[in-house]
Structures are given as structure tokens and as C-alpha cells.
Amino acid sequence: MSEHFFWWTDEQKAIYKDVRQFVEENYEEAEEYFWNTKFPWPLVKKVAEKGYFGVGVPKEFGGLELGATGSCIVAAQLGRLYAVGHVFTVSMLAGLEQILRFGTDEQKQAWLPKIASGEELGALCITEPFAGSDAANVFTSAIKEGDDWVLNGKKRFITGAGVSDRYFIYAKTSDDKALRKQYGHITAFMVEKGRPGFSLEKINPLIGFDNVPNGYIDFDHVRIPDSNRIGAVGNGWNVMMAGLNFERLIGAAVFSGQFEDIINLLFHFTKRRVQFNRTTNQFPGVQDGIAEIITKAKVSRLYSYHCAKLLDDGKEPMVEASIAKMINTEYARDIGLKAIQILGGDGLTKFLPAERLLREAKIGEIVAGTNEVQKMIIYRFSAMLPIYNKTMRFRWNDNVNAPIISKKESKFKGLSITDENILKVIAHDYKINPGLYMTPDDVREDIGGSRSDLRKILEELETQGLIVTHRDRAGKIVLVKATYIGLQKAFPKVYYQWFPDWYDNADKF
Ligand SMILES: Cc1cc2nc3c(=O)[nH]c(=O)nc-3n(C[C@H](O)[C@H](O)[C@H](O)COP(=O)(O)OP(=O)(O)OC[C@H]3O[C@@H](n4cnc5c(N)ncnc54)[C@H](O)[C@@H]3O)c2cc1C
Structure with a gap:
């Protein structure tokens, strides 16, 4: 796991070496905080002194300017220090991308050096009691009063609640239904700890994220200046989305550093555990399990850095960031489970870090x-990609007497646009794709003609019971297929028959 990727810059390679060494030196201290259930302030200060909080911040604002790749490198390594990794990650996510893209020059000057120095921690506040996956359903409101905004509401599940000084929040600035439909009802703000009316409501007792405070915060007529608004009024959704690819990637990468420690533990442990007079690493099942873990660790790591490179190249890798988030966390769960199985009962104790990975992964x-x-994101965005929407037509190939994907013209092309010929096109499609409907555009591609002529003919054929149509909500025909009567009318039965060569004629009827 200690290899670089060939596309890393020398600076990225250098920080990788540096942060690995930092983690090795501080691993024991992090364990002590874990056992004492204490927030690791001294360790967080050391991370700040090393300048790691500024890994993604441009140099002009006091950062290291190592981009998403550098941020991934640091997040993955600091993730090995448990609480420290999560706090580091969320502090960076609480404004870095959002301010870089949407902040004014003054806001960049005011906030980015603070993010870079790590002198104060940040928290990202999207989730509310009634707004979870449906993040646009915020109830926390911001109302303009003179030059100020007055905030009322609550946020929950906030990582770093209480210990953070900066809270990057999204609030509702309009109740207009039309604006809501266009996601124009949300605005982003930065809120500092200490503002009157801003308080901590609850700290959650969680399954994992040990010694990272996570909780509810409350806004009771909290007054902030307009200069704390990040981005235009009503543009909060775009601000949120702009930060999300980075958030998903870095939030995922924070798990992958732990995989290396688990693999080390498994090799160490199974070379020393003897059952049935053999060390357990000699059992094929154990070897398979470790091989599976190594594979998943490598795949998730490779994919994360691929996604980071896309971000660094200025792309918006929506699908890739979701894949990175999904596979890192699912693999973390699988690796945690498998590691526990290999370790046996010891794996279920807190004395070994396998159970910790499993608990973290479930949160992930x-x-x-x-x-x-x-x-949902992977599906929806991929469904719009041209690469997955290439025209694919199966046509009957007489040479092989089978339907194959073909770019050739349909044999019906150029025929006159009549009821009879349109029915033939649709019935012929049954011979090729017996279980599929055709789109009206498929029919037009095969025979030609205008959309309006085709629509009239399709409606007529439907009235005669020769085809069946499938319509959208507006009543527009979107799919068609021939009925059994339509098939009979279009071609003789033999047209649709097909038998393999080996099939005995005597058995045909
Ligand atoms: C430890 C921890 C730390 C967190 N840190 C932060 C933080 O720092 N800042 C912050 O803002 N939030 C944070 N969160 C909140 C987190 O982002 C939300 O918990 C998450 O987005 C899910 O929202 P929810 O818990 O309300 O679940 P719900 O949205 O209620 O989802 C419940 C179930 O319904 C499913 N579901 C919902 N909608 C759909 C859909 N359209 N299609 C299919 N399935 C669906 C979900 O997948 C899930 O299985 C944190 C949460 C935890 C547990």
C-alpha cells in the first residue's frame, strides 16, 4: 500500500512520505485517546503545526496547494489515527471548496488562512432532523434584517459539534414554491462559535467515530453579518453541490489508510496463531480472506486517486466521486467483517482494531x-452519458440467420409510409427482439417519414388492435409493439420461425 501512483507530483510524493512518518510516530498517542475516550486536542494541534489542514488550500492563502490528490493522501493517512482523520476531513470540508469557488476575495482572505492553519476546526452543517438524504428540505431559516441575517433552526449529526469554531451551514432563505422547485430557496453561511443564540444541543452516543463529538446544534435568533453569506442568496444548493464531490472523495479516502494497518495486523496475527498444529495463515480460507482484503484495499485506493486526479484536472466527477464513496465504505465494511472472521474471537474485542473498522464502515x-x-446518483448521471446511450440496433443477418448488432440500414428503409408498412416494421422487430417494444424513433429510423405522420399511423394501428402503445404521463406514445393479431396480419407464421440446424424436422409442427 506504500506505493505512489505515477501521476503524483513530486510534492504529492513528498507529503505522502511525510504524513506516513507523522502517523507512524503518533499512532500510539492516538490509541491512548481512543482508550481514554478523549478528544485528541494535542494531536490535532500537531497536525495543524505540520500544516496538513492546508493541504488543499492554495499557497496564496497559506496552504500547501496539493489539490484533491494531496487531500486524499493526508486524509487516508490521518484516518489511521481515527478521530484525527475525521476531524481533519470535516474541518477541510467545512468551507474549503465552497469558499474557493463561491467566496469573495475578502471571504477568501478571511477564512482560507484559518482553514489552512488549523488554528480552529470547522464543521459542515447540512443535515437537520427533517432533512437527511433529502438535503434540500431544510427548515433552518435565515431572514434578512437590515445588513444582518437572523438564523433560526437546528442541525444534527454534525461531526465536530462543540469542538469546532466555524460552522458552514445551509439555511432556507425563501418559502416561494417555484424557487423551491428550482432549488433556489437555500443560501450558504458561515457561523462562528460564540454568536449569541448559537448553542450545542446534544452529543450523540454513536456506534463508531469513537471520541469524535457528533451532535445537534441550535440557532435561536442568531445574528450574523451579510459578509458571512457564501455565494449569492438562493445559490446555496449549487454551493453545496460544488463541495460534494470533494466531500465524498475525501470522506471515503479517510477509511482506506486503515486497510493497510488491518492487513499488517492479519499477517502478524495469523503467523502467530496456531490451531490444529498449524499457524492459521496456512489455512486456505485464511489466505483467501487476506487476498480478498488486499484486493479490495488496492481497488478502492486506485479508484480514489483516479477520482482525485479528475478533480485536480478541473472535472466534475459526480459519478466517480459517488463510486469512490460507495466502494471505499462498502469495502471497509467487507474488510472489517472478513478481518474479524480471520482473527476469530480476538477480532471481536476492542483490543484489536478490526471491530473498530467495521463500526466506522457502517457509519461510512x-x-x-x-x-x-x-x-441513485451513479444511475441517474450515467443514464445521461452519451457513452452509455449509443444507438444500438439489432438487425436480421441472412448470412448467419440470426439477429446481430448492425449499423446497416433497415430493409424497410425508403418504403412508403403506410399503415401496412409501419406494421411490418413493428412486426419484424418481434422476430429480432421478441420481448422488447420499439420507440417511435426506432420505427422512423427503420423506414423514415415524419414524426407527425408516424404518430397518426400508430394511433390508427392501435385503434385497429394491431399494435399496443405505451404512453408517458402527457399521453405521448413512447413505445410500441405488435399485438398477436398484428403479427399475423403483417407476415405469415413461417416468417417468425427459427430453429437451430441440429433440430429435427420431424419434431417441427
Ligand atoms: C456519524 C455521522 C456523522 C455525520 N456527520 C455529518 C456532518 O458532519 N454534517 C452533516 O450535515 N451531516 C452529517 N451526518 C448526516 C448524514 O449525512 C445523514 O445521516 C445521511 O445523509 C442520511 O440521512 P438520514 O440519517 O436522515 O437518513 P434518511 O435520509 O432518513 O435515510 C433513511 C434510509 O432511507 C434511504 N433513502 C432515503 N432517501 C432515499 C432515496 N431517494 N432512494 C433510496 N433510498 C433512500 C437511505 O438510503 C437510508 O437507508 C452524519 C451522520 C452520521 C451518522
């Missing part, structure tokens, strides 16, 4: 957009 599958939401 829910935070930063649940994995179901990631799958």
Missing part, C-alpha cells in the same frame, strides 16, 4: 449521502 455507508443515494 450512511454519512455524506447514504450508499443508496450514491447508487
Whole structure:
């Protein structure tokens, strides 16, 4: 796991070496905080002194300017220090991308050096009691009063609640239904700890994220100046989305550093554990399990840095960030489970870090957009990609007497646009794709003609019971297929028959 990727810059390679060494030197201290259930302030200060909080911040604002790749490198390594990794990650996510893209020059000068120095921690506040996966459903409101905004509401599940000084929040600035439909009802703000009316409501007792405070915060007529508004009024959704790819990637990468420690532990442990007079690493099942873990660790790491490179190249890798988030957290869960199995009963104790990975992974599958939401994104955005929407037509090939994907013209092309010929096109498609409907555009591609002529003919054929149509909500025909009567009318039965060569004629009827 210690290899560089060939596309890393010398600076990225250098920080990788540096942060690995830092983690090795501080691993024991992090364990002590874990056991004492204490927030690791001294360790967080050391991270700040090393300048790691500024890994993604441009140099002009006091950062290291190592981009998403550098941020991934640091997040993955600091993730090995548990609480420190999560705090580091969320502090960076609480404004870095959002201010870089949407902040004014003054806001960049005011906030980015603070993010870079790590002198104060940040928290990202999207989730509310009634707004989880449906993040646009915020109830926390911001109302303009003179030059100020007055905030009322609550946020929950906030990582770093209480210990953070900066809270990057999204609030509702309009109740207009039309604006709501266009996601124009949300605005982003930065709120500092200490503002009157801003308080901590609850700290959650969680399954994992040990010694990272996570909780509810409350805004009771909290007054902030307009200069704390990040981006235009009503542009909060875009501000949120702009930060999300980075958030998903970095939030995922924070798990992958732990995989290396688990693999080390498994090799160490199974060389020393003897059952049935053999060390357990000699059992094929144990070897398979470790091989599976190594594979998943390498795949998730490779994919994360691929996604980071896309971000660094200025792309918007929506699908890739969701995939990175999903596979890192699912693999973390699988690796945790498998590692425990290999370790046996010891794996179930807190004395070994395998159970910790499993608990963290379960959280990972829910935070930063649940994995179901990631799958929704992967599906929806991929469905719009030209690469997955190439025209694909199966045509009957007489040479092989089978339907094959073909770019050739349909044999019906150029025929006159009549009821009879349109029915033939649709019935012929049954011979090729017996279970599929055709789109009207498929029919037009095969025979030609205008959309309006085709629509009239399709409606007529439907009235005669020769085809069946499938319509959208507006009543527009979107799919068509021939009925059994339509098939009979278009071609003789033999037209649709097909038998393999080996099939005995005597058995045909
Ligand atoms: C430890 C921890 C740390 C967190 N840190 C932060 C933080 O720092 N800042 C912050 O703002 N938030 C944070 N969160 C909140 C987190 O992002 C949300 O918990 C998450 O987005 C899911 O929202 P929810 O818990 O309300 O679940 P819900 O949205 O209620 O989802 C419940 C179930 O319904 C499914 N579901 C919902 N909608 C759909 C859909 N359209 N299609 C299919 N399935 C769907 C979900 O996948 C899930 O299985 C944190 C949460 C945890 C547990």
C-alpha cells in the first residue's frame, strides 16, 4: 500500500512520505485517546503545526496547494489515527471548496488562512432532523434584517459539534414554491462559535467515530453579518453541490489508510496463531480472506486517486466521486467483517482494531449521502452519458440467420409510409427482439417519414388492435409493439420461425 501512483507530483510524493512518518510516530498517542475516550486536542494541534489542514488550500492563502490528490493522501493517512482523520476531513470540508469557488476575495482572505492553519476546526452543517438524504428540505431559516441575517433552526449529526469554531451551514432563505422547485430557496453561511443564540444541543452516543463529538446544534435568533453569506442568496444548493464531490472523495479516502494497518495486523496475527498444529495463515480460507482484503484495499485506493486526479484536472466527477464513496465504505465494511472472521474471537474485542473498522464502515455507508443515494446518483448521471446511450440496433443477418448488432440500414428503409408498412416494421422487430417494444424513433429510423405522420399511423394501428402503445404521463406514445393479431396480419407464421440446424424436422409442427 506504500506505493505512489505515477501521476503524483513530486510534492504529492513528498507529503505522502511525510504524513506516513507523522502517523507512524503518533499512532500510539492516538490509541491512548481512543482508550481514554478523549478528544485528541494535542494531536490535532500537531497536525495543524505540520500544516496538513492546508493541504488543499492554495499557497496564496497559506496552504500547501496539493489539490484533491494531496487531500486524499493526508486524509487516508490521518484516518489511521481515527478521530484525527475525521476531524481533519470535516474541518477541510467545512468551507474549503465552497469558499474557493463561491467566496469573495475578502471571504477568501478571511477564512482560507484559518482553514489552512488549523488554528480552529470547522464543521459542515447540512443535515437537520427533517432533512437527511433529502438535503434540500431544510427548515433552518435565515431572514434578512437590515445588513444582518437572523438564523433560526437546528442541525444534527454534525461531526465536530462543540469542538469546532466555524460552522458552514445551509439555511432556507425563501418559502416561494417555484424557487423551491428550482432549488433556489437555500443560501450558504458561515457561523462562528460564540454568536449569541448559537448553542450545542446534544452529543450523540454513536456506534463508531469513537471520541469524535457528533451532535445537534441550535440557532435561536442568531445574528450574523451579510459578509458571512457564501455565494449569492438562493445559490446555496449549487454551493453545496460544488463541495460534494470533494466531500465524498475525501470522506471515503479517510477509511482506506486503515486497510493497510488491518492487513499488517492479519499477517502478524495469523503467523502467530496456531490451531490444529498449524499457524492459521496456512489455512486456505485464511489466505483467501487476506487476498480478498488486499484486493479490495488496492481497488478502492486506485479508484480514489483516479477520482482525485479528475478533480485536480478541473472535472466534475459526480459519478466517480459517488463510486469512490460507495466502494471505499462498502469495502471497509467487507474488510472489517472478513478481518474479524480471520482473527476469530480476538477480532471481536476492542483490543484489536478490526471491530473498530467495521463500526466506522457502517457509519461510512450512511454519512455524506447514504450508499443508496450514491447508487441513485451513479444511475441517474450515467443514464445521461452519451457513452452509455449509443444507438444500438439489432438487425436480421441472412448470412448467419440470426439477429446481430448492425449499423446497416433497415430493409424497410425508403418504403412508403403506410399503415401496412409501419406494421411490418413493428412486426419484424418481434422476430429480432421478441420481448422488447420499439420507440417511435426506432420505427422512423427503420423506414423514415415524419414524426407527425408516424404518430397518426400508430394511433390508427392501435385503434385497429394491431399494435399496443405505451404512453408517458402527457399521453405521448413512447413505445410500441405488435399485438398477436398484428403479427399475423403483417407476415405469415413461417416468417417468425427459427430453429437451430441440429433440430429435427420431424419434431417441427
Ligand atoms: C456519524 C455521522 C456523522 C455525520 N456527520 C455529518 C456532518 O458532519 N454534517 C452533516 O450535515 N451531516 C452529517 N451526518 C448526516 C448524514 O449525512 C445523514 O445521516 C445521511 O445523509 C442520511 O440521512 P438520514 O440519517 O436522515 O437518513 P434518511 O435520509 O432518513 O435515510 C433513511 C434510509 O432511507 C434511504 N433513502 C432515503 N432517501 C432515499 C432515496 N431517494 N432512494 C433510496 N433510498 C433512500 C437511505 O438510503 C437510508 O437507508 C452524519 C451522520 C452520521 C451518522
